Amino acid sequence: MNSELYPTPLRPKLMSFDVFGTLISVRDSSYSAFERILADSGAHHVDVKAFWEHWEHRNIAHYWDPYRSYREICDLSLAETFAHFEVAGDSRLIERYFEAFPRFFLYDDVVRTLDRLSRHFKLAVVSNIDDDLLALTPLKRNFDLVCTAQRAKGYKPDGTLFRYLIDNAGVAKDEILHAGQSQFTDLVGGKPLGLTIAWINRRQIALDGSVPRPDFILPDIQSLSHVVHIEA
Template identity: 35%
Template sequence: MTLQPDRYELLTFDCYGTLIDWETGLADALDRVARAHGIEAEREDLLALFAQAEHPIQSGPYLPYREVLRRALAVVGEGLGFETSSVESEEFAGCVAHWPAFPDSPTALERLHDRYKLAIVSNVDDDLFAASAAKLGIEFDWVVTAQQVGSYKPDPGHFHEILDRFGGPQERILHVAQSLFHDVAPARELGFTTLWINRRAGQAGSGATPLADAVPHAQVPDMAAAARLLLDE
């Protein structure tokens, strides 16, 4: 499918993995804990363990994302043969605030905001996103978090909420995201047009997200390419 930039009024973004480099931040945080227990593990192995741990927790009764991180770290520790301390658990629960933005994200968002309304739909707590937002350099028109809707993608709660806030036709929204599992699959099922930011192009596996066979309407390798596409350059 060829996207038609003039068709869209609102671009909705996943944040972590799309705009913020969560795999680098997450892998670094996991590696610090593992090394403190005398364990050296490959980055991709740590991310895969986290992906296996996180989704079952998010699929249960709603918990704040800080608590999801605490519990996921405990599961990763069990998988690697160690028990995490309360200090390690608390530090890991706050590590989101230290995850870096992808270098191309702030400029791409600034350019896109000249033409489109922009919104965040993210699996995170409000205060954790606020720390990340400061690194992205723009004020989003809407921010929808897991804390606000009481659920985590791929549950459809975020998407229903942004439709309500936007108030316009769904056909005027383009959802932009890196995770096929958390974003592209549920967005497509609900009838959204999707643009996949394939940050892991050329890498094996699915990193910190579970595998999914969802097919996006279009894909680009990064946010710089997304901006060029959506600004007709």
């Protein structure tokens, strides 16, 4: 990656970030919680990564429903995932996941990248999460604007949470650059509203043909320095 790929750097006034999967390594941070969920359910034979991915897929599906809290969605999705894997588990075990939030960890490039960007741009987070769970998450910094599903009373896929960002950013829509890792929430939710979006493809997966095209595809957030103008 080099700056020659982007000959005209953007000059946003606000940069917003998805949290879980973009700043927080959520899969690696939470697999142990789901291993305990499966162990408590007598399902040692189930692959924890496959189980987690199905559960997350169900979360995304429920983001389109009438608003309910992230905690409620996670509980419902766990019940559905137990059923899918034919496990007789109790969905209240999702508390193992919530208890893990204070131990979640950032990707290695996050602290130094956000520290640098914060000297030039306002920073926001845009997350499909409840306020109390975000407060437990060790992000190691404060943000100029915090946008959660709880505050917006809706999630990213249908645009509700991004409209909350736009309405509260204090800058024009075309002065916002959003960075996020989820094709099915960040791209599907943000691009139809006209937001400029950098898809942070940390896992190097293929872009699904059904989703809107991102403006940039980057392997990590430190690569954002190649697409924005930073004064010397």
